[in-house]
Amino acid sequence: MSVSALIAMFPGTPQSAYADQLTYDLNSLAGKVASVNGTAGLQIRFSALIEQEAAQENAATAASTITPAHVLSSPLDGTTIAAPAVLVNQDTAAASQNETAIAVDPNNPLRVVAAANDYVTRTWSCSVSGTPCSALGDGYSGTYFSNDGGATWCCSSSDPSKLGTLIPGVERLTGGIYDAGGDPALAFDSRGHVFYAGLGFDRTAAPNAVAVNKGTFDARGKLSWSQPTFINQTTSPSTLNDKEWIAADTHVTSPFRDRVYVSWTRFIFNPTSGRYVQSPIFFVSSSDGGATFTAPINISSNVLYDQGSRPVVGRDGTVSVFFEGSTRFAQLSSTYVVKSTDGGATFGQPIAVSTLSDILNPANTAFRVNSFPAAAAAPNGNLYVAWSTEVGNNATSFGGDPNCAYFIAGTTAVRANCHAAAVYSKSTDGGVSWSAPAPIFAALNASNRTPDGYPVTQPDGTTLSAPAARKVDTFWPGVAISSSGRVYMSSYAADTVSPWQTCAASPPPPEGRINCTTLDGYIHNARLNYYVANVGAGTSQKVSTHPINTRYQFGGGFIGDYTDLA
Numbered sequence: 001m002s003v004s005a006l007i008a009m010f011p012g013t014p015q016s017a018y019a020d021q022l023t024y025d026l027n028s029l030a031g032k033v034a035s036v037n038g039t040a041g042l043q044i045r046f047s048a049l050i051e052q053e054a055a056q057e058n059a060a061t062a063a064s065t066i067t068p069a070h071v072l073s074s075p076l077d078g079t080t081i082a083a084p085a086v087l088v089n090q091d092t093a094a095a096s097q098n099e100t101a102i103a104v105d106p107n108n109p110l111r112v113v114a115a116a117n118d119y120v121t122r123t124w125s126c127s128v129s130g131t132p133c134s135a136l137g138d139g140y141s142g143t144y145f146s147n148d149g150g151a152t153w154c155c156s157s158s159d160p161s162k163l164g165t166l167i168p169g170v171e172r173l174t175g176g177i178y179d180a181g182g183d184p185a186l187a188f189d190s191r192g193h194v195f196y197a198g199l200g201f202d203r204t205a206a207p208n209a210v211a212v213n214k215g216t217f218d219a220r221g222k223l224s225w226s227q228p229t230f231i232n233q234t235t236s237p238s239t240l241n242d243k244e245w246i247a248a249d250t251h252v253t254s255p256f257r258d259r260v261y262v263s264w265t266r267f268i269f270n271p272t273s274g275r276y277v278q279s280p281i282f283f284v285s286s287s288d289g290g291a292t293f294t295a296p297i298n299i300s301s302n303v304l305y306d307q308g309s310r311p312v313v314g315r316d317g318t319v320s321v322f323f324e325g326s327t328r329f330a331q332l333s334s335t336y337v338v339k340s341t342d343g344g345a346t347f348g349q350p351i352a353v354s355t356l357s358d359i360l361n362p363a364n365t366a367f368r369v370n371s372f373p374a375a376a377a378a379p380n381g382n383l384y385v386a387w388s389t390e391v392g393n394n395a396t397s398f399g400g401d402p403n404c405a406y407f408i409a410g411t412t413a414v415r416a417n418c419h420a421a422a423v424y425s426k427s428t429d430g431g432v433s434w435s436a437p438a439p440i441f442a443a444l445n446a447s448n449r450t451p452d453g454y455p456v457t458q459p460d461g462t463t464l465s466a467p468a469a470r471k472v473d474t475f476w477p478g479v480a481i482s483s484s485g486r487v488y489m490s491s492y493a494a495d496t497v498s499p500w501q502t503c504a505a506s507p508p509p510p511e512g513r514i515n516c517t518t519l520d521g522y523i524h525n526a527r528l529n530y531y532v533a534n535v536g537a538g539t540s541q542k543v544s545t546h547p548i549n550t551r552y553q554f555g556g557g558f559i560g561d562y563t564d565l566a
Contacts, residue, residue: 118142310373355400
């Protein structure tokens with residue numbers, strides 16, 4: 001998903017006569033993406049999944065399974081999974097997974113369900129009505145489950161007759177009608193059912209929807225998924241649903257116990273010209289276990305330019321939906337919250353938690369990023385929300401800073417003087433007022449990246465030395481709160497930089513495949529570690545066992561839009 005950052009419109013940005021005359025093909029993802037990206041003065045982006053799919057719209061269709069000729073690698077990469085990490089899913093013939101979600105059964109902490117965008121169908125050697133499965137393969141909705149607290153995981157997917165835990169009924173090879181799906185989100189109810197929310201869409205046609213599948217565990221601990229319930233299923237070229245999230249009320253004392261909530265972004269376009277109009281947050285609820293949902297309602301009011309919503313449910317049944325958004329003439333985006341006290345039937349007005357400066361991708365990386373929020377409600381009613389923002393390298397306050405906004409100060413200045421920081425804010429009065437944003441990982445925020453593997457000799461005999469020092473970027477936070485009230489937060493940190501040997505630009509490897517015929521020179525490559533903080537205790541630890549090399553997924557350009565924590 002291309003830069004999923006949402007930036008507000010700001011005054012003083014004239015629309016050119018040429019821009020006013022532009023039209024866009026709304027029957028394709030590529031046309032919709034071009035419309036959003038071409039809107040003057042507004043830096044909003046689709047989710048990275050949608051933008052990645054749009055970028056592949058004209059790619060050659062695979063006629064056979066993926067068989068890499070040469071796998072790019074680095075001696076600095078780990079070759080095994082080191083304890084305490086365990087293998088949940090596995091890349092097969094360069095078919096990756098990304099954009100992970102996770103949920104734990106509130107009645108059984110040993111039962112864990114995970115989800116990801118899964119491209120495994122591109123590797124299937126079967127055929128459907130004479131068409132190779134690999135030609136129908138795309139981003140699919142993958143799930144995995146564990147009954148032993150995450151020590152072991154199930155199940156593999158090998159072909160349409162053995163879906164494993166791929167979600168059924170959304171994409172074509174799983175019995176659905178859509179080319180692709182993704183943007184996974186998970187939630188358990190209080191009775192041990194798990195709900196999977198995701199997207200279904202076509203690349204070159206208008207149909208798209210939000211889908212919710214209900215999962216049930218049998219007495220042996222096997223997870224089975226229902227057929228999907230589709231939300232806002234549309235064939236209108238002027239509407240695209242994106243970046244949904246799901247929550248369920250697990251609280252036994254709540255008047256809305258087991259109600260299921262889904263929020264998402266509805267991108268709206270002018271049906272004549274194809275130009276982007278707005279992208280409000282929409283919301284539905286279900287009181288019958290996801291079998292049916294209420295009519296969608298717009299909950300973002302006059303905050304019209306939005307993305308990345310996240311619903312959470314408090315112990316008293318209050319629903320709070322967080323999102324990144326902007327009013328028409330705001331200089332910067334903000335993290336917003338909007339609240340319902342009647343089970344999602346009605347909502348109050350959005351409240352701004354803090355302004356933010358949408359982040360750039362970390363230096364020496366190629367993947368797309370965003371500043372979407374993550375949030376959770378504590379047992380005592382406190383609310384916590386985290387997001388990423390560009391901050392000055394010597395900042396002492398962590399709200400939005402115009403000097404670190406790339407569309408104001410310029411990308412070069414922001415790269416030189418700012419870095420991405422995962423920050424959080426807390427409310428003790430139900431979301432009415434919020435604490436000043438603070439870094440989740442203060443020590444990382446003050447640190448520089450560690451070089452590893454330098455110097456290295458280039459193919460032409462020259463030497464690549466370590467780059468100049470720069471601050472660690474932290475981004476894509478997760479938030480989880482235990483039943484006892486412990487608050488945990490997490491994020492990626494681009495805390496290591498090392499050499500990476502590239503593939504020669506011509507001929508390029510097929511997009512999305514680890515396939516290269518000719519090696520080229522070395523470049524600097526920022527690697528990621530994953531950290532988790534106990535916010536109340538003021539402690540943190542690195543939980544990744546080896547720095548993560550992002551260059552293996554889609555040429556390094558797409559590793560998802562978020563991580564999750566449970």
